[in-house]
Amino acid sequence: MRFTHDEMMTVATSRFIRDGWNTFIGTGLPMVAAYLAKATHATHATLMFESGILAPEPRTVARAVGDPRLQSTARRVSGMLDALLLLQGGHVDFGVLGGAQVDRYGNINSTAVGGEGYHRPATRLGGSGGANDIASTAGEFLIVVRHSRRTFVERVDHLTSPGFLDGPGAREAAGLRGRGPTGVVTDLGVFDFDPATKQMGVVSLHPGTTWDEVAAATGFELARPATLPTTKEPTARELDLLRTRIDPDGIYVKADRA
Amino acid sequence: MSIAASGSKVVDLRTAVDSIRPGATLSFSGFGHFGHPLAFVRELLRAGTGDLTLHAIAECWPAELLTAAGRVRHVNLSNLMFEGLGRVRAICRAVENGWITTDDHSHLGLTLRLLAAGWGVPFLPIRSMAGSDLERIQSGEAPKFARLHSPFGDEEIGVVSALAPDVAIIHVAEADEQGNGIITGQISVVDAQIRAARRVIVTTERIVAAEEIVERNQLVTVPGILVDQVVHTPYGAYPGGMYGLYDEDLELMGEYYEASRTVPATAAYLQEWVFDLPDHDAYLNRIGSRRLAEAVVDPVHKLARGRGEW
Numbered sequence: 001m002r003f004t005h006d007e008m009m010t011v012a013t014s015r016f017i018r019d020g021w022n023t024f025i026g027t028g029l030p031m032v033a034a035y036l037a038k039a040t041h042a043t044h045a046t047l048m049f050e051s052g053i054l055a056p057e058p059r060t061v062a063r064a065v066g067d068p069r070l071q072s073t074a075r076r077v078s079g080m081l082d083a084l085l086l087l088q089g090g091h092v093d094f095g096v097l098g099g100a101q102v103d104r105y106g107n108i109n110s111t112a113v114g115g116e117g118y119h120r121p122a123t124r125l126g127g128s129g130g131a132n133d134i135a136s137t138a139g140e141f142l143i144v145v146r147h148s149r150r151t152f153v154e155r156v157d158h159l160t161s162p163g164f165l166d167g168p169g170a171r172e173a174a175g176l177r178g179r180g181p182t183g184v185v186t187d188l189g190v191f192d193f194d195p196a197t198k199q200m201g202v203v204s205l206h207p208g209t210t211w212d213e214v215a216a217a218t219g220f221e222l223a224r225p226a227t228l229p230t231t232k233e234p235t236a237r238e239l240d241l242l243r244t245r246i247d248p249d250g251i252y253v254k255a256d257r258a
Numbered sequence: 259m260s261i262a263a264s265g266s267k268v269v270d271l272r273t274a275v276d277s278i279r280p281g282a283t284l285s286f287s288g289f290g291h292f293g294h295p296l297a298f299v300r301e302l303l304r305a306g307t308g309d310l311t312l313h314a315i316a317e318c319w320p321a322e323l324l325t326a327a328g329r330v331r332h333v334n335l336s337n338l339m340f341e342g343l344g345r346v347r348a349i350c351r352a353v354e355n356g357w358i359t360t361d362d363h364s365h366l367g368l369t370l371r372l373l374a375a376g377w378g379v380p381f382l383p384i385r386s387m388a389g390s391d392l393e394r395i396q397s398g399e400a401p402k403f404a405r406l407h408s409p410f411g412d413e414e415i416g417v418v419s420a421l422a423p424d425v426a427i428i429h430v431a432e433a434d435e436q437g438n439g440i441i442t443g444q445i446s447v448v449d450a451q452i453r454a455a456r457r458v459i460v461t462t463e464r465i466v467a468a469e470e471i472v473e474r475n476q477l478v479t480v481p482g483i484l485v486d487q488v489v490h491t492p493y494g495a496y497p498g499g500m501y502g503l504y505d506e507d508l509e510l511m512g513e514y515y516e517a518s519r520t521v522p523a524t525a526a527y528l529q530e531w532v533f534d535l536p537d538h539d540a541y542l543n544r545i546g547s548r549r550l551a552e553a554v555v556d557p558v559h560k561l562a563r564g565r566g567e568w
Contacts, residue, residue, distance in 0.1 A: 027341065050365060051289055052444040064341035066290035068560040071443050071501055079445035080289075080315070081373065084366040088385050111362055111391070115354065118362075118395050124350040128392060129337030132364035136386035159391040160362075174389030175405075175414055 106163025376453025426455035437485025443501025
């Protein structure tokens with residue numbers, strides 16, 4: 001069965017979500033991935049949102065983390081303090097984060113790009129929101145971004161959310177309790193972090209992707225492994241769930257190959 | 259509290275707005291496209307009050323509109339964006355051009371700063387922000403983050419400093435004349451904001467009898483003892499929504515978002531939808547009762563029929 005980059009990314013993301021995990025999530029493709037996980041291998045995963053929405057079972061895909069679709073089907077609705085203190089208290093297993101820039105240690109910038117830096121950037125972005133809290137205190141987190149040299153940079157212009165900071169031991173020295181980023185999913189492949197060096201490495205390339213494409217789209221040195229596994233393709237059932245039940249209008253996950 | 263506990267705190271919108279002094283620090287309710295006190299914000303824009311500092315956690319619309327009109331000097335923020343749309347362009351433009359200054363936090367960091375003020379303590383411990391540029395870059399009036407050695411064990415812990423706005427402006431679904439307010443749906447950070455602020459202004463969709471509040475007293479998020487003024491503003495969050503009452507008006511919000519691409523178009527939008535209309539009644543008349551009625555949500559799904567789709 002044919003599938004798109006979006007669909008491959010969504011399915012690869014969903015596979016990181018384990019059954020029973022309390023999963024802190026935002027909108028967009030990661031939310032679709034979380035619905036897919038719940039519909040397949042992680043039926044007992046619980047979704048949580050920074051807005052204070054806990055355990056929603058929405059009928060259609062939500063547009064925002066405060067969306068009525070989430071609130072009207074949740075088991076509990078509170079506020080931001082409640083949600084973020086559940087996170088800080090160690091009750092969240094997993095989070096998914098995006099960003100404008102990511103470096104080899106999984107540090108993320110979602111605040112300011114270019115120009116003269118934070119005080120006078122070329123492009124001001126939304127800022128941390130709950131992302132720094134998730135990166136600091138969730139059990140672990142996954143980075144989901146599109147692959148380009150603009151995104152995968154040698155050094156993030158602003159370190160909004162901590163990955164492994166400047167390498168081994170840095171999270172511990174900063175007092176961060178979460179284990180940090182355990183993976184990266186892009187439209188080109190799946191990546192992880194070396195346990196010793198804390199630097200990003202290749203797990204698998206998506207079907208049809210070449211090493212040269214990945215290297216050309218990465219702004220830092222990425223070690224080429226001896227073998228290059230291919231990411232397991234989406235199954236017919238996963239594609240069917242995405243296309244007919246979870247995001248039939250293609251709001252977040254495009255079904256036609258661009 | 260300036261008014262006797264038994265007395266009504268109800269004032270008209272202009273009176274409440276006129277109590278905001280130039281140079282004040284403000285914090286607003288709201289999250290995503292819901293629960294922002296936008297009738298108040300439009301009246302504040304008409305009043306011309308400027309030189310404001312915002313403590314902005316999730317109130318993207320108030321922060322954007324006030325900044326677009328040049329009324330903001332500094333923003334202490336954790337996240338400002340339009341969910342489902344994109345960047346808050348007037349704020350981004352103001353930062354990129356050096357027209358306003360900012361100090362960034364995590365959501366928990368800024369919320370705990372307000373809570374520390376509300377709880378009457380100088381700081382609260384926090385497990386995030388450490389090691390990031392949110393710790394390293396401190397550009398607010400006062401330092402926001404420090405590390406302490408725990409007095410109770412051999413560990414270092416981050417702390418954030420107390421931060422109190424002069425005024426919190428909170429939009430609720432229902433309140434009595436003393437400001438005991440019920441919010442339907444998620445409360446964002448209202449619990450922290452109302453405790454931190456030196457003054458609290460409640461704007462409300464409906465003013466209800468005290469008995470109606472007593473009947474549902476477990477749903478009261480805003481205790482009247484913290485509230486100074488109560489203003490009746492039906493559709494006060496429009497063109498945003500109020501959970502359980504009415505949906506956001508995506509067409510009208512989208513109109514602002516398109517206009518925000520350029521400074522002149524933004525100014526024209528504000529002229530048309532704020533300055534050319536004398537007050538909130540005129541605003542609602544301009545929207546029209548048919549469009550307002552269409553925004554009312556289905557009681558089960560909490561969505562308006564035929565609305566709520568991007």
